[in-house]
Amino acid sequence: MISNTDSSEALAQRLSDSGLRSTPQREVIYNVLLKRRDHPTAEEVFARAKPEMPMISLATVYNCLEALVQCDLVRTVNFERGPTRYCPNLHPHAHFHDTKTGATHDVELPEGLIDQVKSILPPGFEASSVEIIFRGQAHATSTNPTP
Amino acid sequence: MISNTDSSEALAQRLSDSGLRSTPQREVIYNVLLKRRDHPTAEEVFARAKPEMPMISLATVYNCLEALVQCDLVRTVNFERGPTRYCPNLHPHAHFHDTKTGATHDVELPEGLIDQVKSILPPGFEASSVEIIFRGQAHATSTNPTP
DNA sequence: GGATTTACTTAGAATGATTCTCATTCCTAG
DNA sequence: CTAGGAATGAGAATCATTCTAAGTAAATCC
Structure with missing residues (x-):
C-alpha cells in the first residue's frame, strides 16, 4: 500500500x-x-x-x-x-465507454499491441501516441472492479 | 465519378x-x-x-x-x-491528427484489425465500436493528398 | 534575514461550441 | 385542400473551459 x-x-x-x-x-x-x-x-x-x-x-x-x-x-x-x-496514469491502456451507464473502464493493453497498431500507418506518418476508445456495454461478469 | x-x-x-x-x-x-x-x-x-x-x-x-x-x-x-x-463515412478508418499542422488524415484499417483490437477486451465487455486516434507528425513523402 | 521576482490561487468575467426556444415555413398524409 | 408533424432560422441560453486581475506564498538574490 x-x-x-x-x-x-x-x-x-x-x-x-x-x-x-x-x-x-x-x-x-x-x-x-x-x-x-x-x-x-x-x-x-x-x-x-x-x-x-x-x-x-x-x-x-x-x-x-x-x-x-x-x-x-x-x-x-x-x-x-x-x-x-x-485518470491517474499507470500503464498504457485503452478506455471502454459504457454507453448504458456512462461509466468508463480502463482496458489494459497487451504488450506490443500499440506498436502493432502503429504499424498500419502509411510511410511518412510518425505517431507519438495512439488512443483507443471502445464504446458499448459492459455486462458485469463475476467481480469487475474499476478501482 | x-x-x-x-x-x-x-x-x-x-x-x-x-x-x-x-x-x-x-x-x-x-x-x-x-x-x-x-x-x-x-x-x-x-x-x-x-x-x-x-x-x-x-x-x-x-x-x-x-x-x-x-x-x-x-x-x-x-x-x-x-x-x-x-467526415463523410466510407470505410472503417482511424484518424491521424497532425499536431504540427492541425490537419486530420484518414488511415485505412486493414481487414480484421478492429476485430483483433476488440479481442483484447476482458470477458463481459461488448464493444459496438472502436475508435483509434493517432497523434503525431505527418512528413509528406511523395504525393500525399487527403482530398 | 529582507527585498524582489516568480509561481500559484482565487473569484468572477469572458469565450467558444453547441443546444434550445419558438415563430415561421414546408411537406405529406388523410 | 387542410391538419399535423418536420425542418428552418434567428437569437438566447447553456456548459465546459479559459482568461483576467488582484492577492499570496514561496524561492532567489543580495
Whole structure:
C-alpha cells in the first residue's frame, strides 16, 4: 500500500522535474484522483476536493489538473463533446465507454499491441501516441472492479 | 465519378430510411462534405455552404450534420476539446491528427484489425465500436493528398 | 534575514461550441 | 385542400473551459 507521504513525495518530485511546484492544492487534487479511479470530470474533482479544502476554487482545480497532466501523472480522456475526464496514469491502456451507464473502464493493453497498431500507418506518418476508445456495454461478469 | 444527382438520391434514400426528410439544406451540407474531405468543423461547413445558400443558418448546419450522422452518411471526429469535425463515412478508418499542422488524415484499417483490437477486451465487455486516434507528425513523402 | 521576482490561487468575467426556444415555413398524409 | 408533424432560422441560453486581475506564498538574490 502506498502511503500518503510516499505519493506526496513522488508528486513533488514529478512536479519539480517539470519545473512546477508542489502545493497543498495539487496534493489534494492528486489524492482525490488516486482515491477513486472512476475518471471524474473537473467538476467532480472539485466537489470531492472541497470537503478537504473548502476554499479551493474551480479555476484552481483546472490549473492543478493541468499541472498533473503536464508532469505525466494524469491522463485526460474525452468522449465526444462531454467534459474532459481525468485518470491517474499507470500503464498504457485503452478506455471502454459504457454507453448504458456512462461509466468508463480502463482496458489494459497487451504488450506490443500499440506498436502493432502503429504499424498500419502509411510511410511518412510518425505517431507519438495512439488512443483507443471502445464504446458499448459492459455486462458485469463475476467481480469487475474499476478501482 | 459520382454525379451530383446520384449522391442526391443516395442521400434521400438514406435519410428516409432513418425517417428523415431530404431537404435542400441537407443536400448542400452533404455536398460540402463530399467536395473537400478535410474534416471541417460546423463553422467551416457553414462558411462553405453560405455561398450556395446565403440564408442558411448555423443552427441548421448543426441540424443537418446531425441528420447526416444519424443516417450513417457522416462520422464525427473529436480531438480533445476542439470543435467536432465531420467526415463523410466510407470505410472503417482511424484518424491521424497532425499536431504540427492541425490537419486530420484518414488511415485505412486493414481487414480484421478492429476485430483483433476488440479481442483484447476482458470477458463481459461488448464493444459496438472502436475508435483509434493517432497523434503525431505527418512528413509528406511523395504525393500525399487527403482530398 | 529582507527585498524582489516568480509561481500559484482565487473569484468572477469572458469565450467558444453547441443546444434550445419558438415563430415561421414546408411537406405529406388523410 | 387542410391538419399535423418536420425542418428552418434567428437569437438566447447553456456548459465546459479559459482568461483576467488582484492577492499570496514561496524561492532567489543580495
